[in-house]
Amino acid sequence: MAIAELGHTGLWVYDLPLMKDFYTRLLGLRVTDEDEELGIVFLSSRPQVEHHEFVLQTGRTAAVGDKQQHQISWRVESLEDVLEFHCQFRREGVPVQQEVTHGNAIGIYFFDPEGNRNEVYLRIDRDVRQPFRKSLDLDQEPELIYAQAEALLNDGTVAYQPVQ
Structure with missing residues (x-):
């Protein structure tokens, strides 16, 4: 048994529209699904291959500047x-x-x-x-x-x- 590849990762965020804009407009990721009520957006650089590689969801509790991921x-x-x-x-x-x-x-x-x-x-x-x-x-x-x-x-x- 072995991991084949990283499937996706995600971030808890404060400002979902701002973060969605950054990752779609600047990095070119595409929204594959989103639920405004739950405050979650699924994104992919290659939606024809992988539904989502990256997820943004409201609910961040750590202060900006706190280390969350490398x-x-x-x-x-x-x-x-x-x-x-x-x-x-x-x-x-x-x-x-x-x-x-x-x-x-x-x-x-x-x-x-x-x-x-x-x-x-x-x-x-x-x-x-x-x-x-x-x-x-x-x-x-x-x-x-x-x-x-x-x-x-x-x-x-x-x-x-x-x-x-």
Whole structure:
């Protein structure tokens, strides 16, 4: 017996309309079901495959800023997708914690309106021991981003640069 994959995760939220707007408009998730009376929204990035990957429901009791989960990570298909999120987050004023290479991924750590940490990332076909996290400059051409990520793998500095 073994887990095949993560099916879905969810968050308790204070402001359901605000959070629904953030995850649908900014991240592109689609509402697959919702119940206004119960204050719950089901979302998916690929509703034809998975009814819901993410759930938002009213009822949060923890204060904004209290740690509830480590992160929610959203895989994208291309570096261009990562760069589009980079530009969109900047336009929308979304708080970004760090833009990084993990050696096996390039991503952006950011926060939703209620302070939950998320990540959008592109998986790179490479096996790199984790944790590996170094800051990356996404304000450059794609070939330079890949070159910088490659150089950071072997630059001799500490492989994990935690950001609080």
